[in-house]
Amino acid sequence: MVGEFDGRLTYGADNPSGLPPEVVVYREKLREDRIRRVAAGVVRFGRAELMNPPRLAALLRQAGVVLSRSAAWPELRAQVSTGSDARSRVAG
Known part of the structure; x- marks a missing residue:
């Protein structure tokens, strides 16, 4: 099981990467797919x-x-x- 902390800033227009939010979300989905292939699951939590x-x-x-x-x-x-x-x- 993998736990991941995410905040709103990660996906917003002012995200640290400077990429458009839709690109950030798409990359996140691809990354999570890779994690799910090797882990039992992903638990997301915030502040x-x-x-x-x-x-x-x-x-x-x-x-x-x-x-x-x-x-x-x-x-x-x-x-x-x-x-x-x-x-x-x-x-x-």
Whole structure:
């Protein structure tokens, strides 16, 4: 499983590459196709998920990622330790 952080800037008119957004999106799709050929899947997340560990944990669980007690953030460890499932909060 591959996780990828994307922000709006990546695809907007002022993206760092300076390319038109449609070119950036098309290249991204091709790159993701290459990743999917060698990985079980791709989980995309943004700043909102990074700033909300329970939401990130739920997103990862929905993608089939098994979280362990050695998760990097204390907030994620708490989600794993309590067996809490924040799936209902992902869409919120």
